[in-house]
Amino acid sequence: MDTAETRDNVTLGEGSSDAVLSLRDVSVLFNNKAAVRNATFDVQANKVTSLIGPSGSGKTTLLRAMNRLHELTPGATVTGQILLEGEDLYRTSVPITVLRSRIGMVFQRPNPFPTMSIYDNAVAGLRFIGVKDKDFLEESAHKALSEAALWDSVKDRLKAPAATLSGGEQQRLCIARAMAVEPEVLLMDEPTASLDPVATKQIEELVTVLKQFVTIVIVTHNMQQANRVSDNCAFLLMAEDRTGELIEFDTTEKIFNDPKDSRTLDYTLGRFG
Amino acid sequence: MSSQERREFIRTTSAKSYRRRALSSRVFTALLVIALLIAFVPLASILQNVVGHGIRYITWHFLTTSQQLPSITNTNGIGGIGNALAGTAVVDLIAVLISIPTAIVLAMAMFEIKGRWVVAVRTAMETFIGLPSIVFGVFTYVSLVVTTHQYHAYFGSLALCFIMIPVMTINALAALQSVPDTLIEAGLSLGLRPSRVMLHIILPAARARVFTGVFLAFSRAVGETAPILFVIGASTLPGFNPSGQATTLPTLMWSYLIGAYPSQREACWGIALVLMVTVLFFNVLSRIFVARTQRS
Amino acid sequence: MTTTHIDPPTDDGALSAGRERKLPTGSDRAYGYTLWTVLTLVGVIVFYFIYVLVKNSIPGWQFAGWKMFTTTTWSFGDNKFGVLPLVMGTAFTTFFALLMAVPIGVGAALAIVYLIPRRLQLAVSSLIELLAVVPSIVYGVWGALVMASWLGNSGEPWLKRVAHGAWPFDGATAGYGMTLGAIVLAVMIMPIVTAISRDVIVAVPKELTEGALSLGATRGQVIRKVILPSCKTGIVGAVTLATGRALGETIALATVLGGVTQMSPLPDRAFATGSTLAAEIAIDFGAITGKAGNVLFALALILMVIVGAVTYLARSIIRRNERQFQ
Incomplete structure (x- = not known):
């Protein structure tokens, strides 16, 4: 990638071949009122991309548009293109349930299925999409739980209810659950928002390890977290008309040390938000 | 792999x-x-x-004249439901007049007092809500009619109290408990006595939800047949005397349903319409109060 | 808000919530006395209620004897008190009512929460819950004057034809009987199942739905694999409460069951006539005299104990379930 060119373009990585997810002029509207407007950036393969900005800037909305989960809200529409490896999520003939299994998601609050065991949670996604082979399921559970750094502590109690785990462990189980279906992209919506500092640190470490297996997009409130874990960073801000806008997209280093927009600097220095 | x-x-x-x-x-x-x-x-x-x-x-004649027994020569002569409307009014009014104060004070007692006795009474009230209403009819019959050898409209009212008081009490208790602690503590910190706090702070704050329970209980009691069937006797005259016998809308429907004449069975629909409108009226009232509490 | 559901008070009353108040004190004594008087009075009436039912049942037990539960002839006028037909009638009508009402009630609740536009949800569920406020006697009239003739003329002959007259769809069809009783009961308890199931389903955190969808689950899978298992306890509570209602229903059934016959007293086929414990009390009460009357009190006591236990169980299940998501 040519850094000189990206500097001029703002939209770092546009057109580059290693973009897993590409947003082109994406707006998300609820009942024809835009929540996020005209966002364009690329999510690069095996990198962590963070979305930062004050509340109301549309980070979570944009993230949920990336696996069409925002459609659960009545009146939601998306304009522009979101391309998953070149395939437009909103115009493809591939059904949304098939697409979603290629884009994992981890939520603010750990949400393991409370009636299922740890093992059943880990392979829930595989079972949903019709995998029946017992050996394959067991192997997947082992692999996914290992990737989520949970295997050693749960390997002797795989049949225990997921609710018996601590909050941090539950969140790692949710990561394992998402990883088990081998997604290309993992979306994380403030995954440490409800965790204590120790569990938060563990998840952050996990994120930096996981990127070798999967491309990660993470929404975070916490600028230090974005700085620590992400390679690229998108800064969003609410405009006058209360619509979120992408102010700047660049490498995390640039965003935090040498931003082009003064508002980005103000925000990262903690002057507002 | x-x-x-x-x-x-x-x-x-x-x-x-x-x-x-x-x-x-x-x-x-x-x-x-x-x-x-x-x-x-x-x-x-x-x-x-x-x-x-x-x-x-639904004619003025049907609503105001008393019931008649059809005869071979006049099989359609069923008269009206005036006596049943009067009987319903008397039986239900007395039941409400007893139930509302009893239920509210009982809920207050459960709110203020702790201990096994309160738990026992509350459990009894919760269980009473689900009991088949016929057992209250049987109880009222054996404890009042058998001992006095008489039928009275107010016996029916007492039987209906067994239907209404539990529903009203449990709802009122939930209403009192939903009042925010901060409100109560504010009152206590002003040095108000517990009775003042209850009457001037807790009860007014819980009022809407208490009334929800009252209307809910009433809409259920109006349609009850089994508890009052054996204790109020029957009256074909429109009277408002609580110690006389009475016929209510549900008991009239019951006697028409098992009656000998097709005209009586057909008239059940007319009574059913009046009864349904009454029940719905009070049910809608309770819903309005629910909506009001949810808004506030 | 539902019409059948009564908000359960939380277990710890206001006093345990950190507000210790001594009662009664000084000039507040009248207030305390009033509360204690009403509480005691109601408690005494509850005990008196139980005492009267038990006391009046005892002569009934002695009169009818244990053969009550082994003989099958219920003929009140002839002092024959075999309650087996009534017990079986109660069990059959309740069981088949649940068989119809539970899948429809739970299915309707799921449809209301997940398939209907949000602004229509309240209206649709209110309409269904309207069935819960219809008085028993109106169901009795509907069953006896509408459903009985429909079943007798169309429903039962059709069932019989489809089953080629095989058991249990054999024998005479009258309209009145166990099938009609089960249908009327099903209609009466269905709104209870729907209302409580709806409350339980709405309480499932939406994060679970989103979690399942984000893994690639279809809507059907989300409901069957995630939502329903999470709601199991609450739905069991709803069904138990409905069972209590069905077991004790009196007036609506009294005119639709056709009565116990001497020839074949036990309800051994779908179109058999019969009766239930509660309905039979109402039917025979008019003829009450002497010791025979006490047998009816004994029946009422049995009914009360069974229904009371079922209802108590239901309430504790529902309450435990409400705590689960808090």
């Missing part, structure tokens, strides 16, 4: 199973919609019959 192979396998399985999964999902949701539609069939049938057959009975 390498990571790439695993991914391939999962993607193919996902694509292959999609049609089956989508179809079964569609079949399942279709079944849910069918269940919802079936759920409406009995409602439609009941409303259609009650309104369809009942509406032509």
Whole structure:
């Protein structure tokens, strides 16, 4: 990638071949009122991309548009293109349930299925999409739980209810659950928002390890977290008309040390938000 | 299996199973919609019959004159329901006058007092809500009618108290408990006595929810037949005397339903319409109070 | 808000919530006395209620004897008190009512929460819950005057034809009987199942739905694999409460069951006539005299104990379930 060119373009990585997810002029509207407007950036393969900005800037909305989960809200529409490896999520003939299994998601609050065991949670996604082979399921559970750094502590109690785990462990189980279906992209919506500092640190470490297996997009409130874990960073801000806008997209280093927009600097220095 | 192979396998399985999964999902949701539609069939049938057959009975004559016994020469001479309306008014009014204060004070007592006795009474009230209403009829009959050898309208009121007081009490207690602690502590910190706090702070704050329970209980009691059937006797004269005998709308329906003449059975629809409108009126009132509490 | 559902008070009353108040004190004594008087009075009436029912049942037990539960002839006028037909009638009508009402009630609740536009949800569920406020006697009239003739003329002959007259769809069809009783009961308890199931389903955190969808689950899978298992306890509570209602229903059934016959007293086929414990009390009460009357008190006591236990169980299940998501 040519850094000189990206500097001029703002939209770092546009057109580059290693973009897993590409947003082109994406707006998300609820009942024809835009929540996020005209966002364009690329999510690069095996990198962590963070979305930062004050509340109301549309980070979570944009993230949920990336696996069409925002459609659960009545009146939601998306304009522009979101391309998953070149395939437009909103115009493809591939059904949304098939697409979603290629884009994992981890939520603010750990949400393991409370009636299922740890093992059943880990392979829930595989079972949903019709995998029946017992050996394959067991192997997947082992692999996914290992990737989520949970295997050693749960390997002797795989049949225990997921609710018996601590909050941090539950969140790692949710990561394992998402990883088990081998997604290309993992979306994380403030995954440490409800965790204590120790569990938060563990998840952050996990994120930096996981990127070798999967491309990660993470929404975070916490600028230090974005700085620590992400390679690229998108800064969003609410405009006058209360619509979120992408102010700047660049490498995390640039965003935090040498931003082009003064508002980005103000925000990262903690002057507002 | 390498990571790439695993991914391939999962993607193919996902694509292959999609049609089956989508179809079964569609079949399942279709079944849910069918269940919802079936759920409406009995409602439609009941409303259609009650309104369809009942509406032509709604005349001034039917509502104000007393019932008559049809005879061989006048098989359609059933008269009206004036006596049943009067009887319903007397029986239910007395029941309400007893139930409301009793239930509210009882709820206050359960709110203020702790201990096994309170738990026992509360459990009894919760259980009473679910008991078959006929057992209250049996109880009232044996404890009042058998001992006095008489039928009175107010016996029916007492029987209805067993239906109403538990519902009102449990609702009122939930209402009192929903009052924010901060409000109560503010009152106490002003040095108000517990009775003042209850009457001037807690009760007014809980008022709407208390009334919800009152109307809910009443709308249920108005339609009750089994508890009062054996204790109020019957009266074909429109009277408002609590110690006389009485006929109410449900008991009149019961006697017409098992009556000998087709005209009596047909008239059940007319009474049913009057009864349903009454019950719905109070049920809607309780819903309005619910809506009000949710807004505030 | 539902019409059948009564908000359960939380277990710890206001006093345990950190507000210790001594009662009664000084000039507040009248207030305390009033509360204690009403509480005691109601408690005493509850005990008196139980005492009267038990006391009046005892002569009934002695009169009818244990053969009540082994003989099958119920003929009140002839002092024959075999309650087996009534017990079986109660069990059959309740069981088949549940068989119809539970899938439809739960299915309707799921449809209301997940398939209907949000602004219509309240209206649709209110309409269904309207069935819960219809008085028993109106169901009795509907069953006896509408459903009985429909079943007798169309429903039962059709069932019989489809089953080629095989058991249990054999024998005479009258309209009145066990099938009609089960249908009327099903209609009466269905709104209870729907209302409580709906409350339980709405309480399932939406994160679970989203979690399942994000893994690639279809809507059907989300409901069957995630939502329903999470709601199991609450739905069991709803069904138990409905069972209590069905077991004790009196007036609506009294005119639709056709009565116990001497020839074949036990309800051994779908179109058999019969009676239930509660309905039979109402039917025979008019003829009450002497010791025979006490047998009815004994029946009422049995009914009360069974229904009371079922209702108590239901309430504790529902309450435990409400705590689960808090």
